[in-house]
Amino acid sequence: MTFRQRYTGLIERYRDRLPVHDDTRIISLGEGNTPLIRLHNIPELTGRDVDIYVKYEGLNPTGSFKDRGMTMAVTKAMEDGSQAIICASTGNTSASAAAYAARAGITAFVLIPDGKIAQGKLAQAMMEGAVVIQIKGNFDDGMRLVKEVAQTAPVTIVNSINPYRLQGQKTAAFEIVEELGRAPDYHCLPVGNAGNITAHWIGYSEYACKDGDHVTDACTFCKGHCRFAGGPSVGQRPKMVGYQASGSAPFLRGKIVDDPETVATAIRIGHPQSWDQAWTVNKESGGWFDECTDEEILAAQKLLAEKEGVFCEPASATSLAGAMRDIKSGKIAENSTVVCTLTGHGLKDPDTAIAQSTAPVVKIEANLEQVKKAILDNLA
Ligand code: AN7
Numbered sequence: 001m002t003f004r005q006r007y008t009g010l011i012e013r014y015r016d017r018l019p020v021h022d023d024t025r026i027i028s029l030g031e032g033n034t035p036l037i038r039l040h041n042i043p044e045l046t047g048r049d050v051d052i053y054v055k056y057e058g059l060n061p062t063g064s065f066k067d068r069g070m071t072m073a074v075t076k077a078m079e080d081g082s083q084a085i086i087c088a089s090t091g092n093t094s095a096s097a098a099a100y101a102a103r104a105g106i107t108a109f110v111l112i113p114d115g116k117i118a119q120g121k122l123a124q125a126m127m128e129g130a131v132v133i134q135i136k137g138n139f140d141d142g143m144r145l146v147k148e149v150a151q152t153a154p155v156t157i158v159n160s161i162n163p164y165r166l167q168g169q170k171t172a173a174f175e176i177v178e179e180l181g182r183a184p185d186y187h188c189l190p191v192g193n194a195g196n197i198t199a200h201w202i203g204y205s206e207y208a209c210k211d212g213d214h215v216t217d218a219c220t221f222c223k224g225h226c227r228f229a230g231g232p233s234v235g236q237r238p239k240m241v242g243y244q245a246s247g248s249a250p251f252l253r254g255k256i257v258d259d260p261e262t263v264a265t266a267i268r269i270g271h272p273q274s275w276d277q278a279w280t281v282n283k284e285s286g287g288w289f290d291e292c293t294d295e296e297i298l299a300a301q302k303l304l305a306e307k308e309g310v311f312c313e314p315a316s317a318t319s320l321a322g323a324m325r326d327i328k329s330g331k332i333a334e335n336s337t338v339v340c341t342l343t344g345h346g347l348k349d350p351d352t353a354i355a356q357s358t359a360p361v362v363k364i365e366a367n368l369e370q371v372k373k374a375i376l377d378n379l380a
Contacts (some may be wrong), residue, residue, distance in 0.1 A: 007033055011172045013072055016197040017206065018072065018167055027074045031067035032171055034059045035338070036179050042320075051337045053184070054304070054320070056177060058312055062124060065169065065196060065343045066096035070158060072168030074100040076154040084109065088142030088153040090192065090266045091121030092344055097158050098128035111135055111142035111156060112364035114329075116265050118279035118349035138260065140271040154312070155293030160195030160272050169196055173203025182273040183207065184238045185336035190318035190343055191289065192267035200341075201281040204237040205328045238339070239361060240287040242278065243322030245297060245315075251278065251289040263294040263352060266315035267345060274280055277322065281363055286332075293322040298356050300324065301346070311346030311353075319343075 010032030010371050020026070039052040051185055055063035074097075077085055084107040087093050094110035108130040112122070116138065122378075125132050129194055135142055142161065150157050160166060177183050183204050189197045244251055247261035257270035272278065282289065292300075300321035305311045305312035319340040326332040346353060362378065364370035 001346075010068060010168065011075060014171050016054050018171075019164070020075065020343060021079075024075060024079055025187045026071070028071050028099055029067065029077060029099060029103060031059035031060045031071050033087050034172075034175070036112060036176060037308070037310060039308055042303065042324070044302075045307075046205060046324055046375065048327050048330070048334050048336060050327050050332065052206070052320075052323065052327075053176075053337070053339045054308075054310060054312075055172060055339055055341045056310060056312075057172065057341055058345050058348075061262065062099045063120070063345035063348055064091075064092035064096060065172065065341070066092045068102075068171055068201070069160065069162075069168040069195075070100045072164040073156075073158040073162050074104050074106075076164045077158070078104050078106070080156070080355060081154040082109065082154075084155045085158045086146055086153075087111070087157065087159045088139055088146045089117070089159075090139045091117035091143045091348070092266055094130060095121045095124035097132035098125045099154045101126045101130065101356075107131065109133060111146060113138045113142065113268075116263055116268060119351055120345075136227030139352065140260075143271065143273065147287040159273065160193055165289040166195060166202060168200040169199030170203030170206065172341070173200045173313055174207065177204070177326050180337065181235055183236050184339040186241055186287070186323070186332050186338045186361075187238040188241045188243065188323040188338060188340045189269055190264070190321040190344075191244050191278065192248075192269040192272065192315070194242065194251070194272045194274040194281075195344065196341070197240055197242050197281055198274045198277040201237075201240055201285060207234050219380060230261070237285060238287075240281050240285040240376040241322065241326070242282070242287070242289045243318045244289065244291050244293045245318060246293045249289075249291040250275075261298075264297050264313075264315035264318060266351070290322050290326070292318050292325075296321040296325070298352075302356065304342075305346065310342065312342040313344040313346055313348045314352055316344050330375070 009028030060067040086109040088111045097108045114134040247262045248260035250257045260270035286298035
């Protein structure tokens with residue numbers, strides 16, 4: 001039986017805009033098609049009239065946006081006959097690589113910084129059968145080693161330096177344009193390696209592309225896969241705003257950072273792999289980079305959960321933390337539409353969530369009186 005309405009992942013959905021062939025065997029877990037949630041309670045806290053949407057990428061199959069890129073990277077690795085994939089990771093890439101490798105029936109090697117990845121991500125990589133290699137070093141050390149080893153070992157790198165990763169990730173921008181009917185005015189993202197901000201710019205640029213007349217150098221990555229090459233165009237692109245954690249903010253320092261530190265371990269990255277591309281995005285879009293402190297990041301994570309019921313991991317909240325500050329200051333113009341990407345699910349990092357929560361846990365005897373009292377004491 002065929003189910004005509006069944007969603008089968010972003011490669012099938014955007015097949016005409018991605019580098020796949022008719023007979024390519026697609027490795028998918030139904031990624032993409034994530035909710036674009038309009039915030040109801042937070043915008044008024046800024047004192048400005050703005051529409052804020054969050055693109056909840058934590059609802060991808062392994063709980064982060066990495067799945068968009070990984071379906072493409074693993075599909076192409078299989079097409080090229082690869083038996084194994086490898087990545088360095090702050091956690092989410094390893095969880096995603098492990099899952100798609102399991103699905104494809106190949107081996108995933110993941111290099112992770114010892115003790116510096118969130119528990120949920122480690123659990124995923126281990127359960128999904130990856131070979132987990134903990135290094136006494138950070139992400140940047142791992143990335144350097146992966147590049148070196150891949151020169152001789154029979155493994156395909158699936159970090160975002162693999163161009164298929166960005167091709168898959170650009171589809172998030174497609175979904176946003178299709179849902180809003182236009183591109184937002186501002187798109188805010190947390191930035192680590194800067195692969196995702198680059199991928200979104202490719203996606204928006206392809207949508208704005210008229211008659212194959214690529215509007216950006218980034219767009220030429222699409223090699224003619226632009227959706228509207230020869231067709232209608234939304235003609236408009238957002239300002240791309242990238243926020244980094246203060247302790248890991250090479251784009252703010254203007255140079256690489258050797259000892260990155262932040263509670264948002266996903267973006268504890270000092271040597272961004274898409275350095276040049278991200279500066280191009282910055283220039284072409286008229287956007288900017290800024291930084292958020294760990295306190296601001298955690299406060300935004302908590303606010304989003306408390307006021308909107310949306311639980312994201314700390315790194316993801318960096319986009320909202322920065323956006324709220326820039327909306328309040330007027331740097332993000334009033335009456336505009338702002339999209340913040342929430343890159344990963346809150347359940348990825350339960351330890352940080354519990355450690356920062358101030359919510360009282362009411363402990364009582366198991367009797368009706370005490371339950372009643374707990375309710376009356378705590379009614380808002
Ligand atoms: C939740 O998993 O680099 O700027 O190794 O997991 O495209 O690097 C993760 C990155 C933002 C930054 N939010 O995206 C990895 C890894 C979350 C992330 C980023 C990451 P890029």
